[in-house]
Amino acid sequence: MLFKKNFSTLPIKKKVQVLTTKENSTLVDKIKNQLLVRNAVIIAHYYTDPEIQALAEMTGGCVSDSLEMAKFGSCYPATTLLVAGVRFMGETAKILSPEKTVIMPTLKAECSLDLGCPYEAFSSFCDEHPERTVVVYANTSAAVKSRADWVVTSSIAVKLIYYLDSLGKKIIWAPDRNLGRYIKNKTGADILCWHSTCIVHDEFKTQALKNMKKLYPDAAILVHPESPQQVVELADVVGSTSQLINAAKNMLQNTIIVATDRNIFYKMQQLCPDKQLLIAPTAGEGATCHSCASCPWMAMNNLKAIYEVLTKNSQNNNYQIQIDEIVRQKALVPLNRMLSFAASIDRNPKIVR
Structure with missing residues (x-):
């Protein structure tokens, strides 16, 4: 069964107000305080903005793929789980932790x-x-x-x-x-x-990737299997998000072309700081660049949204994941x-x- 792509549900890209270093630091401190007040922990996906991943790490939270996010939440003693990702990730956390309050910066963060x-x-x-x-x-x-x-x-x-x-x-x-x-x-x-x-992985282009390989002949190509078959066939390693991160760390090549969401580079660069990481091309023949190697729904998670949800009433249905118990x-x-x-x-x- 085939459902045509409908991009009418894509979030509208708004002009983001860039915070100064001081404003950013102040906001992070406020979030840290609210996490303590709410007995909450941040569970972030690899595809969220690097500043969110860094915040999760520095506050004892988790940065991982969707399953590990949910498993972490079920084991961590916090009573409130703040899931920075997309809606199905929050739902999975709630399925495994029904006794906990699961909140998200926005419930409008979907997945194609x-x-x-x-x-x-x-x-x-x-x-x-x-x-x-x-x-x-x-x-x-x-x-x-x-x-x-x-x-x-x-x-x-x-x-x-x-x-x-x-x-x-x-x-x-x-x-x-x-x-x-x-x-x-x-x-x-x-x-x-x-x-x-x-919409992220389906945008990678075969011919453009071949052209890029010509520019970097010694580079390894890492591809997520959600990419088109012709792109997968060009890969040196095909794997999940966590598998690609481990591959980047362990392979001998110093230049790596990566066909997945560009925010994976935050964790990859931590593990292999001396390697050159390049995003695989989404431009070329047939390109639409609805995503440009970055999920627009993941981008709806930001520091301001995290602070706001932590200061809202815990029963606010605009932020809290609710699942019918029979479905759960x-x-x-x-x-x-x-x-x-x-x-x-x-x-x-x-x-x-």
């Missing part, structure tokens, strides 16, 4: 994959193929997760599909068609893909399956190919 996989349409699609096991990516709503048999992240997606394929399972994969195609090519599994894309319990089942599977891989990597 989530928007491209509405619950009613997806549920009907699954009903048309009752013989198939439903596997959904973490980048989906709580409602879509509640319809799934498994939830998965890009870091273990290939391993899980290998496992399900070994059991003779036929798969429905949603929502990212690029990641679904990559997994299908890797595993040979019988996969029926939902056809949504990430249903979504928790496939999430827990994933967590158990990931833990079993850590204990015994030989259980999958």
